[in-house]
Amino acid sequence: MGRRLSTEPVTTAVSEGRTAGAPATLTAAGVAKSYGTLRVLAQIDVSVAPGEVVAVLGPSGCGKSTLLRVLAGLEPPDRGRVEIGGQPVRGPSPDRPMVVQGATLFPWLTLRANLEWGPKALGNRQAGAIVDELLEATGLSGSADLLPRQLSGGMRQRAAIAQVLANQPPLLLLDEPFGALDAQTRLRMQEWLIGLLAERRTATLLVTHDVEEALLLGHRLLRLSHRPATVLEELALDLPSPRGRSTLSDPRFVHLKGDVLTRVLDA
Ligand SMILES: Nc1ncnc2c1ncn2[C@@H]1O[C@H](COP(=O)(O)OP(=O)(O)OP(=O)(O)O)[C@@H](O)[C@H]1O
Numbered sequence: 001m002g003r004r005l006s007t008e009p010v011t012t013a014v015s016e017g018r019t020a021g022a023p024a025t026l027t028a029a030g031v032a033k034s035y036g037t038l039r040v041l042a043q044i045d046v047s048v049a050p051g052e053v054v055a056v057l058g059p060s061g062c063g064k065s066t067l068l069r070v071l072a073g074l075e076p077p078d079r080g081r082v083e084i085g086g087q088p089v090r091g092p093s094p095d096r097p098m099v100v101q102g103a104t105l106f107p108w109l110t111l112r113a114n115l116e117w118g119p120k121a122l123g124n125r126q127a128g129a130i131v132d133e134l135l136e137a138t139g140l141s142g143s144a145d146l147l148p149r150q151l152s153g154g155m156r157q158r159a160a161i162a163q164v165l166a167n168q169p170p171l172l173l174l175d176e177p178f179g180a181l182d183a184q185t186r187l188r189m190q191e192w193l194i195g196l197l198a199e200r201r202t203a204t205l206l207v208t209h210d211v212e213e214a215l216l217l218g219h220r221l222l223r224l225s226h227r228p229a230t231v232l233e234e235l236a237l238d239l240p241s242p243r244g245r246s247t248l249s250d251p252r253f254v255h256l257k258g259d260v261l262t263r264v265l266d267a
C-alpha cells in the first residue's frame with residue numbers, strides 16, 4: 001500500500017494572519033520520537049487535507065497519543081517535519097486543538113461562556129454568533145446556561161468538541177473522543193461529527209481503538225505497527241456518503257470491517 005504525502009495547495013497562512021475557519025493541510029514526514037531509550041515512533045508519514053478525516057488505528061501503547069501530541073506541537077519530534085498549511089509547527093497553537101477523552105470545560109463557567117472563551121480570547125467579535133451556531137449544531141442550545149457538571153457525559157463530550165471548533169481551527173486532532181460513551185450515544189455522536197466535519201471541511205485526524213469507528217468516520221485509514229510505530233498500511237475507505245447508522249449494515253462496510261479486524265488481530 002503506497003504512502004502518500006499531500007502536495008495540496010496552501011489554503012491559508014496559519015498563526016500569523018490566519019483566516020479563521022479556513023481549512024489547511026497537515027503534513028508530517030519522517031516523524032520519529034523517543035522517550036529516553038524508549039523508541040515510540042520510528043517513522044511516520046501522514047497527510048490530512050481539508051475536508052478529509054484520517055483515522056489512525058494501532059495497538060495500545062504504540063504511540064498514537066504521542067503522535068497527536070507531536071502533531072499538535074506539544075512535543076517536538078526527534079526527526080522529521082510537521083507542517084500545517086505549509087508552515088512548520090514549532091509549538092502549540094489554538095489552530096491545532098486536540099480533543100482528548102474527558103476534555104476539560106471550565107467548571108465555573110456556563111456552557112455558553114465556556115464556548116465563547118476561546119474566540120473572545122482570540123479577539124473574535126463574532127464569538128456570540130459562532131457559539132450560537134455551534135450550540136445549534138451540537139443540539140445543546142437548550143443547555144447553554146448550564147454548568148458543565150449539569151451536563152450528561154455525551155453532552156459534555158459534544159461541548160468539548162464544540163469548544164475547540166469555536167476557535168475555527170483549520171485542523172482537529174481527536175484522541176479517542178467517544179471512548180467513554182455507551183454504544184448508542186457514541187453512534188449518535190459519530191453521526192453528528194460526520195455531518196459537522198463534512199460541512200466545515202475541517203482536516204481531522206482521529207485516533208481510535210475501534211475498527212468500526214475508524215471505518216465509519218475515516219476517508220483514509222492508517223494502521224500503525226507495534227512500538228516503535230511505523231505505518232503498516234494506508235487504506236482508502238471509499239464507502240458511500242453520507243455515512244451513518246445504515247453504513248454499518250452495508251455489505252462493503254461489513255466486508256471491510258472483517259478484513260481490517262483480521263489484520264489488526266494478526267498483527
Ligand atoms: N511523556 C512520556 N514519557 C515517557 N514515556 C512516555 C511518555 N508518553 C508516553 N510514553 C510511552 O510511550 C509509549 C506510547 O504511549 P502513547 O500514549 O503514545 O500510546 P497510545 O498508542 O496512545 O496507547 P493507548 O492506545 O493505550 O492510548 C508508551 O510506552 C508510553 O509509556
Ligand SMILES: [Mg+2]
Nearest residue numbers: 064065066175
Ligand atoms: Mg493513547
